[in-house]
Amino acid sequence: MIKVKTFERRGARLEMTPLMDLMFTLLVFFIYSMLSMTIHHGIPLTLPEAKSAKIEKHQNIEVSITKTGHIFVNKRQVELKDIAHEILSTCKDLKKTTVLISGDSAVSYERIMQVLDTLRTHGISDVVLETRHE
Numbered sequence: 267m268i269k270v271k272t273f274e275r276r277g278a279r280l281e282m283t284p285l286m287d288l289m290f291t292l293l294v295f296f297i298y299s300m301l302s303m304t305i306h307h308g309i310p311l312t313l314p315e316a317k318s319a320k321i322e323k324h325q326n327i328e329v330s331i332t333k334t335g336h337i338f339v340n341k342r343q344v345e346l347k348d349i350a351h352e353i354l355s356t357c358k359d360l361k362k363t364t365v366l367i368s369g370d371s372a373v374s375y376e377r378i379m380q381v382l383d384t385l386r387t388h389g390i391s392d393v394v395l396e397t398r399h400e
Contacts, residue, residue, distance in 0.1 A: 331369040331370060335373060353390060363390075367395050
């Protein structure tokens with residue numbers, strides 16, 4: 267008599283390695299997508315309160331220069347000689363303040379340098395020139 271070997275029926279196995287690869291890929295995708303959301307868009311949140319929390323704000327003051335050469339500090343028109351006084355009266359702490367200079371593409375380079383020079387002579391050195399991202 268010939269004996270035939272029978273196969274044992276095994277239960278289904280779930281391989282963990284491909285699942286872990288998939289989970290890490292999804293994790294990386296969501297981390298990168300959340301980072302891009304916080305940089306560009308931001309979302310409104312209702313944060314919990316804490317009595318020991320400290321407010322750490324980095325204040326930005328925007329200086330805009332139109333193509334006609336008019337200067338605006340936070341949407342208020344000012345003269346070149348009054349720009350530093352306006353910024354110093356607006357900000358609470360000069361060390362935590364960044365001045366963003368955004369000039370129209372048609373404004374002269376000389377006008378932007380006049381504004382930059384005026385700010386630096388009054389001790390405002392944390393200045394950023396804004397550009398458009400293409």
